[in-house]
Amino acid sequence: MLRPDYPIRTERLTLRPFADGDYDDLHLMTGDPEVVRYLYWEVHTPQETRAALERRKGQAALTEEGQWLTLAMQAEPEGQPRVVGQVVLRWASVAHRQGELGFTLNPAFQGRGYAREAAEAMLRLGFEDLGLHRIYAACDTRNTASWGLLTRLGMRREAHFVEDEIFKGEYGDQYIYAMLDREWRSRQTSST
Structure with a gap:
């Protein structure tokens, strides 16, 4: 089980559960075709963003397998405080101690290292607090920004699935990246 002590602070970010006041910043992401281009959902209407915000507000802890x-x-x-993106960790398997990492960033704030800071914090939570053995991430092979970040995080490319699913009306390819707990510990030791 994982119930983080909020807020989680990185060098330049505050990571925290979503709140009612985050609607405008969230809709800038969910309503942007460029943001959702490689995600499993389409551009949100204002009503869909409101519903998405309500779901996100309830995703502040991991108490059982399958939760985000x-x-x-x-x-x-x-x-000025702004929600510039979101970062997610899914508890994929209790028995196998697996998790899944994901992130979404408002394009106006890309290229500043925010996603890397947030992703590193989630890796830390997954490995050090939840006790995961392996954390993986999947991304569309065309999403060079995402797989570039996964590489910089020290995750290794484990797979290239070719036309493995129909994604937004056409077959798409995916990369799978992963890191093991011992690789995480080794990176932490070498960076100190």
């Missing part, structure tokens, strides 16, 4: 921990990435660009 979904946190807002809050930064203060230009001195």
